[in-house]
Amino acid sequence: MNHTIETILNHRSIRKFKKEPLTDEQIRTIVQSAQAASTSSYIQAYTIIGVKDPVKKKKLSELAGNQSYVEENGHFFVFCADLHRHEKIGQWEDVDVNPSLESTEKFMVALIDASLAAQNASIAAESMGMGICYIGGIRNDLEAVSEVLQLPHRVIPLFGLAVGYPDADTDVKPRLPMNAVYHEDAYMSDEAGMKAELDRYDETISAYYHERTGGKRSDRWTEQMAKMLSGKKRMYMKEFVEKRGFDKR
Structure with a gap:
């Protein structure tokens, strides 16, 4: 077993970080690692927003359900599905790309591209001795998150990624067999x-x-899943996604 596989298998979510900001070089390395991920047809349909402004981090923390580690970490990234630049390319090249951009297929491409990039970023950070935690809570209010990050049309914030040096450790949580x-x-x-x-x-x-x-x-895993799935959560999502110009065809 090599170091890369050991890093992957040793993954756990970190929810308490030391007050040590990442350097610009570390941020660059993580982003470059994200960009090295596979991308469907070379579309690269994502954008990564690094949030350093403490006021914005605090607001995002509140929107994500008052999760302290959204505000207190080495660096906070937000991964977005992004077809805005492709819309602009269509305008610049005088080609009607809107039917394609509004298709379910391109929506899936953007989600998959962003997810692959984020996992590369996570492994890069963990290989450098850092810890990470994905933050799905930013989807509690995507309209407000979009305002905080000043996102244009055809851009959807998907999830956050808190990165930093762990100040508390946890055991690896067992996965499904x-x-x-x-x-x-x-x-x-x-x-x-x-x-x-x-x-x-x-x-x-x-x-x-x-x-x-x-x-x-x-508690049991099946018990957790049944309880979670019995309730409705973020049911505004389809309307928001279509409003942003995704998944309309």
Whole structure:
């Protein structure tokens, strides 16, 4: 096993960082690593916004549900799906690109491009001895986040990425068993087998939480998922996405 794989397998979310800002060189390295990720048809349909302004970081922290680590970290990145520059290219080249930009396919391309870039950035940061935490909470109010970041049409903030040197460590959280996520040649639809795999995973997760919290928590993964998915969350998303010029066709 090489250092890269060790870094990937040792991933955990960090929610408490030292008060040590990243240097410009470190930020540049992380962004360049993000840009090295694969991109569909060379479209590069994303933008990364680094937020240093303490007032803006505080506001984003509030919008994300008062998560302190959005405000207190070494650097905060926001990854955006971005087809704004492509709209401008169409104007400059005198080509009607709008039907393509408004397609579900290009919406998916932008989401995938941004996600691939973000994961490259995360691995780069972790390989440099830093920790990271993805922040989906910025999607609580994308209109307000867009105003804070002054985002133009055809740009959607997808998630934040808090980066910095860990001030507190956590154990690696067990993932689903490989058999539950990796199928060969076809999707394995054996319900009994799936249930057995998830039952075993529930035992692992329950034991993990019990040990981590000193017995205060021992919930199962399937229990967590059922509870979470039983409620509605961010149901404004489709309207916002279409308003921004994405996923309309």
